Structures are given as structure tokens and as C-alpha cells.
Amino acid sequence: MSVPEIGKGAPATPDVDGRRRAFLDAVLAFGFVSTAIAIVYPVSRYLVPPESEEPATASVVAGKLSTLAVNSGVIFRFGSKAGLVLRTPEGEVRAFNATCTHLDCTVQYKAETSQIWCPCHNGFYDLAGNVTSGPPPRPLERFAVNLRGEPGDEDIVVSRA
Amino acid sequence: MRQRALKWLDERLDLGGIRGFIAEKTVPVQRHEVWYYFGGLTLFLFMVQVATGILLVLYYRPSAEEAYESVQFIVAEVEFGWLIRNVHSWSANLLMATVFIHLFSVLLLKSYRKPRELTWLTGVALLFLMLAFGFSGYLLPWNELAFFATKVGTGIAGAVPVAGTFLMRLLRGGDEVTGATLSRFYGLHVAILPAVTTALVALHLLLVQRQGMSVSLKDEHRARAGVPIPQRPFFPNFILRDVMLWYIAVGVLAALAAFYPWELGRKADPFAPVPAGIRPEWYFLAMFHTLKLLPNHVLGMEGERLGVMAFGAAAAFLLLVPFLDRRASRGEDSPLFTVIAVGGLLYLVVFTVIGYVAA
Numbered sequence: 001m002s003v004p005e006i007g008k009g010a011p012a013t014p015d016v017d018g019r020r021r022a023f024l025d026a027v028l029a030f031g032f033v034s035t036a037i038a039i040v041y042p043v044s045r046y047l048v049p050p051e052s053e054e055p056a057t058a059s060v061v062a063g064k065l066s067t068l069a070v071n072s073g074v075i076f077r078f079g080s081k082a083g084l085v086l087r088t089p090e091g092e093v094r095a096f097n098a099t100c101t102h103l104d105c106t107v108q109y110k111a112e113t114s115q116i117w118c119p120c121h122n123g124f125y126d127l128a129g130n131v132t133s134g135p136p137p138r139p140l141e142r143f144a145v146n147l148r149g150e151p152g153d154e155d156i157v158v159s160r161a
Numbered sequence: 162m163r164q165r166a167l168k169w170l171d172e173r174l175d176l177g178g179i180r181g182f183i184a185e186k187t188v189p190v191q192r193h194e195v196w197y198y199f200g201g202l203t204l205f206l207f208m209v210q211v212a213t214g215i216l217l218v219l220y221y222r223p224s225a226e227e228a229y230e231s232v233q234f235i236v237a238e239v240e241f242g243w244l245i246r247n248v249h250s251w252s253a254n255l256l257m258a259t260v261f262i263h264l265f266s267v268l269l270l271k272s273y274r275k276p277r278e279l280t281w282l283t284g285v286a287l288l289f290l291m292l293a294f295g296f297s298g299y300l301l302p303w304n305e306l307a308f309f310a311t312k313v314g315t316g317i318a319g320a321v322p323v324a325g326t327f328l329m330r331l332l333r334g335g336d337e338v339t340g341a342t343l344s345r346f347y348g349l350h351v352a353i354l355p356a357v358t359t360a361l362v363a364l365h366l367l368l369v370q371r372q373g374m375s376v377s378l379k380d381e382h383r384a385r386a387g388v389p390i391p392q393r394p395f396f397p398n399f400i401l402r403d404v405m406l407w408y409i410a411v412g413v414l415a416a417l418a419a420f421y422p423w424e425l426g427r428k429a430d431p432f433a434p435v436p437a438g439i440r441p442e443w444y445f446l447a448m449f450h451t452l453k454l455l456p457n458h459v460l461g462m463e464g465e466r467l468g469v470m471a472f473g474a475a476a477a478f479l480l481l482v483p484f485l486d487r488r489a490s491r492g493e494d495s496p497l498f499t500v501i502a503v504g505g506l507l508y509l510v511v512f513t514v515i516g517y518v519a520a
Contacts, residue, residue, distance in 0.1 A: 035411070042241035046216060050238045 059159030073109025187392035196266035225340030247418035308429030450516030
């Protein structure tokens, strides 16, 4: 009995041919699935941005006390985030994380009503950072404020409480 | 489940026609068949370029201040970023190689002859587009080698008669190679060239599909004498062979990317001394070396200008080959064009090797 050439002659028996076919199908499927994983896995890992090593900012100088008028506020840089330093109508200096707790807009000082205001969705906070109206769900993160330097020329030093 | 999904689609799209077409399509079986796979391989590598290029765009920043750092970030910080970038670079180089193999096999087999002149024209246009892709992509990492190679390369455009200065400024986005050049090359590389190339590839494939694969002159003569050319079903026989080759290409690319990563070099500094051994990518080396060998004045003309004009003439000649080779169009042997093709191939190989060794 002659052995049939692969892919040419008639199968020796239907059974052998069926098993051979199933085996080849399995090998082929395994190969393709492995290849697909070997491509999809690196690409999906690539798409995830690497953790940026954000320097854990502990404290920054937000500006000079002399340039911050009573009943006003300015945005300053706190690491990679925005901070808000303000002077209450009473003259007290306070600082907050300026990221609105609603949807991450940057809040600002509203002098007319002496409030902290988020213009994106009209959220209001009082000068202690507590929500008074609008959609924000939580109070603003408050930073510690220290004055440093000669009287009349103090730096406002803001640090994470 | 699969049957039902197919039936659902069939009811809406009437796939019967397409299925019948695929089932009936055949390709000729011939001695030189191996060369016919290089067009498909080029197409595959182009798709790899599109996929990896899109991935690179996600992190790349096209400015003189950030480009180098962003590529560094990709290869050093992003997971598998090194793999994506190396596959993109290697695939680009293999693509140029397969483009040239495809070009010379079509030239030597005279497959450009009537009725395939339009396929040839789109093919040569695609060759020029691929060179433009290579030239613009080379600058994007904004490293020293690329910066000076681009200075030289765009300077060559300045030697074009009449419009030289205009062309050079157009390419550079100013008088010098600066961040403005980088923006320009980036736009060219990721928007203009891909758009034009996609359209031309579609046209090229449509023409190949419409006219079927060409057969060699010898087989054509035999067919005319009544000997039928054996055919192979397109699906699955031909497609399987194609896919097998693509599969091997994936393996080769992955191996090259893993074991032979591309260097990033040093960040470009316009005021640093030019490092020794500045040379373009290998597919421009033959041209580069030719220009280097030309004396500074030939026949009362600047050597460089003469060289650039000669390259322009060669490009025009290449484009017009099917219209100049009247004999092949009539179905006769045309030894002259075989000699020209072999001569061109020899010139490219010899000058590339000399250029490589000399630098």
C-alpha cells in the first residue's frame, strides 16, 4: 500500500485524514492566537500612559504678601496643579487647591461677593472652601499658609496641610 | 451563529456577487512568480507603517524643543515604546527594499508594457512618495545625524535650476533647517503623504485587479500559440501564500526590532560642529555619493546642478518607460530596456556600496 502524498493523493482512511486535519487546524489556530496576543498585548500596554513621576510638591512660594490686595485672589502654580491664594476682606491669607471638586475646572476669587467661584458650572464656595451653592460635591482642599521674611516684604509660603 | 450572521449580512449587502468573484478569480502560475509577491509584501509593510505610525503619533511632539525628548520618552518610558519605534524604523527600511525589488522585477519582466502603463505610472509615483516618506520621517527624531542630513538634502533641492531657492525655502519652511522645518516635515509625513499615498495605492490595486496579473512576454507568446497559461485560484491558494509571507515578515520585523534597535543619537544642535560621517539613509546613498564625486564645475555648470538635473531626467525617464519601450508594447523582446534596467540596478548597487564604505 502506498502512502498518499500530503495534499495530493486520496486519504488513506477517512479517519486518519480527519485526525490529521483536526491536528493541523489546532496547530494553526494556536499559532494565530499566539501571534494575535503577541501583537495586541504590547499595543494595549503601549496605549496606557506611563506613570509620570510627579514631584511631590510640598511647599511653594505663591507670591509677595505686598502684591496681594485685600479682597482679591490669584492663581499660582503648585507643582503641576493650580492653586488659589486669596486675601479675605478681613486681610487673612488663605490658600486652596484651585481644582474644582466638580469637574476639575479652575476656580477663581469673586471679589463682588467675596466668594470662590467656579465659572464652568456656576459653583460657589465660601472663603473656607466649603460649598455654598452649585454642583461641587466636596469642599476645596485647603493648603497651609505661612508668611516668611522681613515685615513688609513677606513671601506667602503655601504648603500641603 | 456564523451562518446566521452571514445570512444577516447577505440579505442586506448581497454578498453573493463578491463571493462568486473571489471564488472565480485566478492568477497565472509562471516561472517568475516569486517576484509577484513583493508588491503584496510592500503593501503589508505599508500597513505596518500606518499602524505603528498612528501609535507613535500618540506620544510624539513635533517641535524642536520636545521632539527628541518625546522620542526618548517613547523608547525609554512608555511600555513597549521601543518595540513600536523599532518596528516602524525597520519596517520603513524593509519597505524601501521591497519597493526597489518590486520596481526592478517589473522593469525586467517588462510588465509595464501595454495595457499596464497606468499601473506603472501610479507605481513610480508611489516610489517617489515612499522616498518622500523616508526623507521626512528621518528628521522627526530631531537628532544630530538627521538634522545635518536634512540640511544637506534640502540644500540639494536648492541646486535645482531656476526654482532651486524657492524649493529649498518651501521644504525648510524658511531659510534654514529649524523647528519650522520639523513642523513641515511632520505635517508632510503624517497627513499629506499618507492621504496621497492611500489614494494612489487604491488606484494601483484597482488597476492590478482590473487588468489581472501580467504574464511574461515568453508566456504571452506561448499563450498566443495556443498553449494555455496554468492558473492558480486567487482564494485561498494565492492569498495563503501572500499571508504566509506576511507572517514571516512579522517575525523578521519583531526579531530585527528586538535585536537591532535603532539608535537615537544626540539631540540636534544647529550650532554644534557637524559630526563626521554624515550620510543619508541607504536608499539615498547612491545619489548622495554621485553628487560627492562630481567635480565642482562641469561644462561651465556647477557640478551639483548638473547632478540634480541628471537625477530629474532619470526620474522622468523612469516614469515614461512604458511609452518609450515601443517594442515591449508590441509584445516583442526589447533587449535595450533590459540592458538599461540592469545598468540602472548595477549603478544603484555599486554606488550604494561605495557610498557606504567611503563614509
